[in-house]
Amino acid sequence: MTAAQEAIIPKFDDDEEDSGRTLAIICSKGDLDMAYPGLILGNAALGEGVKLHLFFTFWGFDMIIKSRMRNLKFSPNGNTAMHMPVGDVRIPQALAPMPGMQPMATKMLKKQIADLGVPEVPEFLDHIVASGGRLWACRMSADMNHVTKDDLYEGVEDIINASDFIELTAGAQLLFI
Amino acid sequence: MPVTTIADHEIHVDDEGFMTVYDEWDEELAKSLAAAIGVEMTDESWRAIRFMREDFKSEGHTPTLRRISTVGGFDTKGLFALFPKKPAKKMAYIAGLPKPAGCV
Numbered sequence: 176m177t178a179a180q181e182a183i184i185p186k187f188d189d190d191e192e193d194s195g196r197t198l199a200i201i202c203s204k205g206d207l208d209m210a211y212p213g214l215i216l217g218n219a220a221l222g223e224g225v226k227l228h229l230f231f232t233f234w235g236f237d238m239i240i241k242s243r244m245r246n247l248k249f250s251p252n253g254n255t256a257m258h259m260p261v262g263d264v265r266i267p268q269a270l271a272p273m274p275g276m277q278p279m280a281t282k283m284l285k286k287q288i289a290d291l292g293v294p295e296v297p298e299f300l301d302h303i304v305a306s307g308g309r310l311w312a313c314r315m316s317a318d319m320n321h322v323t324k325d326d327l328y329e330g331v332e333d334i335i336n337a338s339d340f341i342e343l344t345a346g347a348q349l350l351f352i
Numbered sequence: 353m354p355v356t357t358i359a360d361h362e363i364h365v366d367d368e369g370f371m372t373v374y375d376e377w378d379e380e381l382a383k384s385l386a387a388a389i390g391v392e393m394t395d396e397s398w399r400a401i402r403f404m405r406e407d408f409k410s411e412g413h414t415p416t417l418r419r420i421s422t423v424g425g426f427d428t429k430g431l432f433a434l435f436p437k438k439p440a441k442k443m444a445y446i447a448g449l450p451k452p453a454g455c456v
Binding site: 181182183184185186187189215218219222223224291292293294299302305306307 | 354356357358365367368369370388389390416417418419421422427428429432436437438439440441442445454455456
C-alpha cells in the first residue's frame with residue numbers, strides 16, 4: 176500500500192520534449208471504413224497533445240470533397256472479414272457484388288459508427304480542426320479530380336504538393352492509410 | 353488501491369493518481385487537483401467540470417472530449433485553451449473521474 180507521504184499526481188508530460196511530437200497521417204482511401212482509422216488516430220493524437228497533419232491524397236480526396244464527403248461507401252466486396260451482424264457467419268464473397276449489398280453494408284456500418292457516438296466524416300473533421308489538427312490536400316489529386324480549393328471542405332488549409340508535405344512534416348511520425 | 357493526500361484530503365486513487373471514489377470529490381478538492389497539474393480554473397472550466405460530474409453520474413463513465421463538446425455544448429477549441437494539450441485527461445483528473453475510456 177502506498178503511504179500518503181508523497182501525493183500521487185498523474186504525469187501529463189507537459190515538458191517541452193514531449194509536446195514537440197508531431198504525427199502526420201496520409202489518408203489515401205475513400206471507403207467509409209478506411210476513412211475512420213486516420214480520423215480516430217489523428218483525433219487521439221490531438222487529445223494527447225501531439226501535433227497533427229492530415230494529408231489527403233488519391234481516393235482519400237473523397238473525405239474532403241464537399242459533395243462527396245458525406246456519402247462515403249462501404250463494400251463487402253473483396254472483404255472476407257465482413258460478417259453478418261450476429262455470430263461469426265461470413266457473407267459469401269459470391270454475394271458481395273450483388274445489387275443492394277453495398278448500400279446495405281454502408282447503412283449498417285454507418286449505424287454501428289453512430290451508435291458509438293462517433294461522428295460522420297464532416298463533423299469529425301470539424302472536431303479535429305477545432306482541436307488544432309491541420310488538413311492538407313494533395314496537388315496532384317486536386318488536378319486529377321479537377322477540383323479547386325472551393326470544392327474542398329473549408330477546414331483544408333491549402334492544396335500542396337508532395338515536396339511541401341515532406342518539408343512540412345520534417346521530424347514527424349508518419350502513417351500511411 | 354493507493355491512498356494519497358491532496359490538500360489534507362485523503363483520497364483513493366489509481367496507480368496514476370486519478371480518483372477512484374466518486375463521492376470523495378468536492379469542489380474544494382478540485383481546486384487543489386487543478387493546482388497540482390498547473391491548471392488555472394475559470395468559470396467556464398468549472399461549468400465543464402460540473403457537466404462531466406453530472407454526465408458520469410447518469411452514464412456511468414467519463415465523457416470523452418467529443419461528448420463534452422457535443423452533449424455539454426462546450427467549444428472544443430476553448431477546452432484546449434483551458435486545459436492545454438491533454439484536455440480530456442486533465443479535465444477527468446480535476447473532476448475526480450477515471451480517464452475517458454472511449455476512443456472518440
